[in-house]
Amino acid sequence: MMSSYWVNFAATGDLNGKGLPVWLSWSGKDTRVIEFGSSVQAQPLPRQRNWIPGQSEP
Numbered sequence: 795m796m797s798s799y800w801v802n803f804a805a806t807g808d809l810n811g812k813g814l815p816v817w818l819s820w821s822g823k824d825t826r827v828i829e830f831g832s833s834v835q836a837q838p839l840p841r842q843r844n845w846i847p848g849q850s851e852p
Contacts (some may be wrong), residue, residue, distance in 0.1 A: 795834060 802811040809817040815834045818826060824837040
């Protein structure tokens with residue numbers, strides 16, 4: 795599945811494609827990330843707590 799995301803990105807500049815779970819663009823406001831496991835889905839950023847993009851992790 796990961797290779798499909800890479801191929802889509804190389805070909806179109808967009809990771810997403812037919813039959814793949816949507817990989818959301820990073821916005822800083824929506825801090826979910828794709829988790830690959832028994833299912834593939836957007837999850838909250840691990841260890842997010844009070845982390846602010848551009849700052850060191852606490």
